Amino acid sequence: ENLDKGLEKTKSSFFDKMSKAVAGKSKVDDEVLDDLEDVLISSDVGVATTIKIINRIEERVARDKYLGTDELNKILREEIAALMSESESGEAANIQLPDVKPYVIMVVGVNGVGKTTTIGKLAHQFKSAGKKVVLGAADTFRAAAIDQLQIWADRTDVPIIKQKMGSDPASVAFDTVQSAVKMDADVVLIDTAGRLHNKVNLMNELTKVKRVMQKVIPNAPHEVLLVLDGSTGQNAFEQAKQFTAATEVTSLAVTKLDGTAKGGVVIGISDQFKIPVKYIGVGEGVEDLQVFNKYEFVDSFFK
Numbered sequence: 001e002n003l004d005k006g007l008e009k010t011k012s013s014f015f016d017k018m019s020k021a022v023a024g025k026s027k028v029d030d031e032v033l034d035d036l037e038d039v040l041i042s043s044d045v046g047v048a049t050t051i052k053i054i055n056r057i058e059e060r061v062a063r064d065k066y067l068g069t070d071e072l073n074k075i076l077r078e079e080i081a082a083l084m085s086e087s088e089s090g091e092a093a094n095i096q097l098p099d100v101k102p103y104v105i106m107v108v109g110v111n112g113v114g115k116t117t118t119i120g121k122l123a124h125q126f127k128s129a130g131k132k133v134v135l136g137a138a139d140t141f142r143a144a145a146i147d148q149l150q151i152w153a154d155r156t157d158v159p160i161i162k163q164k165m166g167s168d169p170a171s172v173a174f175d176t177v178q179s180a181v182k183m184d185a186d187v188v189l190i191d192t193a194g195r196l197h198n199k200v201n202l203m204n205e206l207t208k209v210k211r212v213m214q215k216v217i218p219n220a221p222h223e224v225l226l227v228l229d230g231s232t233g234q235n236a237f238e239q240a241k242q243f244t245a246a247t248e249v250t251s252l253a254v255t256k257l258d259g260t261a262k263g264g265v266v267i268g269i270s271d272q273f274k275i276p277v278k279y280i281g282v283g284e285g286v287e288d289l290q291v292f293n294k295y296e297f298v299d300s301f302f303k
């Protein structure tokens, strides 16, 4: 229900356009396919993924000779879900905490995408599941970033390790994992600075943060979560490209899907980068982080 509400705009825009595309038509013909292509592109699915989807529908039309417009939604659902193949089981794909303790999650992303908020929401989820959480304020570039993380630490009542603005992010990360080990914490969430203006700097900084953490925990970080702002549509693709080039990204969170009609971006990103989308942000509140499930997501477009 929360998901349906969070994706309201994407859903109604997609649904309206789809209805127009098939209005007065009983079978899927070239014109319907052209319109469908426009609908997918205007929902920010992205050109490459849209072409894949259209090709798949065309193949089905060719194979079965006839495809009724009444069946189009069902076929579209199947084909879209099939493209988002990395969560094949369809199981909700949240971050599982294995026996590793503490489990270190480094969170990356450009400023303003909702990184701090996502960390706060995750802290709340892990804490509610009975886990001991520690936050690390390794985005030392902006004072506001440290303050924001502190607010979330207070709100969720979890400890935070921080230093002064301008201090070495790697040093904060080191302190954080060291404290987490001492506190016998289950999970560590490390905030990092997301400055993209200089790719080499970004890469060097993230590499250094990782290397220093590994002095305490050899396999850290166990997870690198990239946060993308879904409301920026194609910009989110560009950011995914740059971050995946700078560091190994193991999972994605796409935020701000409430209040945008660009929710299709999740489909394109999931197809193009083959990195599992594990969470979607559908609001500013502590509860507004959904564990991503591709079937539920795709279904919500057609409800």
Ligand code: GDP
Pocket: 109, 110, 111, 112, 113, 114, 115, 116, 117, 118, 148, 255, 256, 257, 258, 259, 280, 281, 282, 283, 284, 288
């Ligand atoms: P950061 O700079 O990446 O750490 O971004 P913040 O976490 O400070 O978030 C920037 C703004 O986006 C804040 O006003 C958040 O409340 C808002 N925000 C974050 N996630 C979501 C979301 O899923 N939905 C909405 N509507 N707003 C969000």
